[in-house]
Every structure is written in structure tokens, then in C-alpha cells.
Amino acid sequence: MNSKPIVEQNADEDELYEHHRFEAGKGQQPLRVDKFLMNLIENATRSKIQKAADAGNIYVNDVAVKSNYKVKANDIVRMLLEHPPYEYLLTPENIPLDIVYEDDQLLVINKEPGMVVHPGHGNYSGTLVNALAYHFENLPMNSSERPGLVHRIDKDTSGLLVIAKTEHAMSFLAQQFADKTSEREYIALVWGNIEEEEGTVENYVGRHVKDRMQMAVFDNDEQGKYAVTHYKVLERLGYVTLVSCKLETGRTHQIRVHMKHIGHTLFNDERYGGDKILKGTTFTKYKQFVDNCFKVLPRQALHAKTLGFEHPTTHEFMRFDSKLPADMQECIEKWRVYSKSHTSEEE
Structure with a gap:
């Protein structure tokens, strides 16, 4: 059973905003959609998910479903809400960065432990991306619409990250990570x-x-x-x-x-x-x-x-x-x- 988030997010549809989208894996056994989403969305409660279903905000394969719907293999499960996802309302914050190296193409930072790399469910401020938005203008977006991020490390892991400052740097560096040459x-x-x-x-x-x-x-x-x-x-x-x-x-x-x-x-x-x-x-x-x-x-x-x-x-x-x-x-x-x-x- 392997359910993976799909990168494309924040689609506007009838004044509803896509907050979550998941594709059920090939081995997905039938499972209630509220349990399925609770397993995947950090800090989510079953009651909140059930309320979203009652309001018609949970869709499977583009059809609104109730919380007892059984998710099956290859289903596309989405949650749509009336407000944009908080992580896309990116607020620049004056958070100091430990910059190890910087030129016109990229910068390398030493991330302190405890800092979340990008906004997400439960962490909408104080992240590295909030800091980058304050210190740098027009950073290129990665495939997940995260400015500057070529790769990431966990919140409680410390250490080095490279940030792209141009579209060319983003694609060039990302390709190295994909090709395993970094x-x-x-x-x-x-x-x-x-x-x-x-x-x-x-x-x-x-x-x-x-x-x-x-x-x-x-x-x-x-x-x-x-x-x-x-x-x-x-x-x-x-x-x-x-x-x-x-x-x-x-x-x-x-x-x-x-x-x-x-x-x-x-x-x-x-x-x-x-x-x-x-x-x-x-x-x-x-x-x-x-x-x-x-x-x-x-x-x-x-x-x-x-x-x-x-x-x-x-x-x-x-x-x-x-x-x-x-x-x-x-x-x-x-x-x-x-x-x-x-x-x-x-x-």
C-alpha cells in the first residue's frame, strides 16, 4: 500500500481551493476515506475530516463522497476548502540565515535544528521558506511551488542545504540530485x-x-x-x-x-x-x-x-x-x- 501525494496543488475550482491530493497505491486495500486521509494528513483529526466530507469537500475521482466511502487502488482523493492553503499564503519573515556561501546563482545555508524547511500543515510560519522570501526576491519555484528549494532535510535534522536563485540553477542542481551525482x-x-x-x-x-x-x-x-x-x-x-x-x-x-x-x-x-x-x-x-x-x-x-x-x-x-x-x-x-x-x- 503506497499512497503518494501528487505535486500539483492549489487548483481553484468553483471557489474551492485544493488543500490535499493523494493517489492510492496499486496495493491499496479498501479503506474508509476518513481513515485514509487521517493516516496521510499530519495533525488532522477524524472529526475535521468527517465535517469536510459532510460539507461535500472531499472528492474521489472528481465526485464528492461521504466519509464512509471505501478508497480503492488508484483512486485520486482530494480535499477542497473555501480558503487557500495557508502554506501558499507565504509571509516573508525576518529570520536570520546562516549563509555559508552565496553567488548570483545559488546559496548554501547551514540550517539549525528545529527549523521547518517549508510551510505545511501545522507549520505556517517560522520556516526556511518564510526566511528566504524575506531575504531574496524572485526565487525560482521548484516542482512543488516552493521558492528556491532544490532538496530538503527534516525539521529536527541540522546541516547544509543548497538554494537556487535562478531558474537555470534550479533545473541544473535538481538534475544532479536526480542523477545521483551530488x-x-x-x-x-x-x-x-x-x-x-x-x-x-x-x-x-x-x-x-x-x-x-x-x-x-x-x-x-x-x-x-x-x-x-x-x-x-x-x-x-x-x-x-x-x-x-x-x-x-x-x-x-x-x-x-x-x-x-x-x-x-x-x-x-x-x-x-x-x-x-x-x-x-x-x-x-x-x-x-x-x-x-x-x-x-x-x-x-x-x-x-x-x-x-x-x-x-x-x-x-x-x-x-x-x-x-x-x-x-x-x-x-x-x-x-x-x-x-x-x-x-x-x-
Whole structure:
């Protein structure tokens, strides 16, 4: 079951605005449309969806349906409301940006943890796109109508992003990401001791069948998109391991879901269960230590450290590197101290 959002949005139809559009995957089993939408729309409640259906605002294959309609394979499900989607009412906001590099074609920024990349359901202000709209005029739109964005990283992931300033830069850079010729290295702290020094995770990543806020690994392209992550151990710290992850592809939550798949969930990754003690002892002192680490690093331990690409006009290959943010550094240092003094403890 793989339901994917369709890029084209914000269509005006009889004074109604398209807020959501989803295509049910080939393996979609019959499911009530209110449950189907609740699984896909973050922060949505069933009562709100049912009200929209009662008002005639939910369409399947261009026909208004009630909330008990059963969604089937390949159905196009849309929600139309009387006001434009908030994310398209883009308000420029004077939010400081950490600009690593800038020229007339592009800029590279170091995104702080906690900043959402673009407006969406529940996050209509304070995003990177709001900041870009304030600092730059006439940024080119990507295929999802997001100004300047060539790629994105999750809200609680820190690190480097390239932003296009011209239409040529947008298409040139986007093609590199599609062709897998860009370079992206992330640093992650994961639960457990990874036995091998390096390895590759290669499979298909798509929406989780039961929890639509998660991604999951599949073994075929009907349920997910091809995804490849190369990892290498940087430092073993007892019950956790510091790793470098190089992306060959860039799927949603790719590193997070791939690391969980091989049994090494990212440290403090709440969505994938890494905010619980997954390795270690039963000692109370150990539990207190881990809780302190969670407080120091209140997010998944993931940082987009290195970004490389060919410049759109000079064709020079440019590589940018960023330091680990303070919260990750402090957490890693705590584990270094702990692992040195508790090397003999058994799980």
C-alpha cells in the first residue's frame, strides 16, 4: 500500500481551493476515506475530516463522497476548502540565515535544528521558506511551488542545504540530485554497536502501511522508491555508534528508516522509537545518564555535514563542510566519557 501525494496543488475550482491530493497505491486495500486521509494528513483529526466530507469537500475521482466511502487502488482523493492553503499564503519573515556561501546563482545555508524547511500543515510560519522570501526576491519555484528549494532535510535534522536563485540553477542542481551525482554526507549517532566497519543498505522506501507518519522498507518498487545508503563507522561508544552516512538517493527519512532497518535506530529519534533506551544496562544510573543525553540533544542525532555539487555556470565541483552543532557535540562527548569508564559492563 503506497499512497503518494501528487505535486500539483492549489487548483481553484468553483471557489474551492485544493488543500490535499493523494493517489492510492496499486496495493491499496479498501479503506474508509476518513481513515485514509487521517493516516496521510499530519495533525488532522477524524472529526475535521468527517465535517469536510459532510460539507461535500472531499472528492474521489472528481465526485464528492461521504466519509464512509471505501478508497480503492488508484483512486485520486482530494480535499477542497473555501480558503487557500495557508502554506501558499507565504509571509516573508525576518529570520536570520546562516549563509555559508552565496553567488548570483545559488546559496548554501547551514540550517539549525528545529527549523521547518517549508510551510505545511501545522507549520505556517517560522520556516526556511518564510526566511528566504524575506531575504531574496524572485526565487525560482521548484516542482512543488516552493521558492528556491532544490532538496530538503527534516525539521529536527541540522546541516547544509543548497538554494537556487535562478531558474537555470534550479533545473541544473535538481538534475544532479536526480542523477545521483551530488555528494551528501550525514553524521548520525545510532543505538547499538555496528559490528561491521562499513556497509550499504539497498532496498525500497515508502510510506509505512499502518503508521503513515513513518516510512518503511519494502522489497519491491510497487510499495516504495529505490533507496541506497552507504554507512561507515566513525567511532564506537559502547551502546551507541557514531557513523557517516552517504546518500546515493534522497528519500524521505531515508537514513532514519535505513538505520532502523539494520537494527541501529538513530539516537533520540522519537518517530522511529529511538527516544527509548534500546541498548545498555538496567542500572538506574544508566537510565539517568541516557535521560540527560536526551535533554542535551532533544531531537534525532542527525546532521547534514557535507554537500557537494557541480556549479550551474562555472561547472566547478564545489564541496561544503559544516561542524557538528553544539547539541550533538555535547551528547557525543557524554557518550565518550561514559564508554571509557564503563567498558566492562555487559548488556
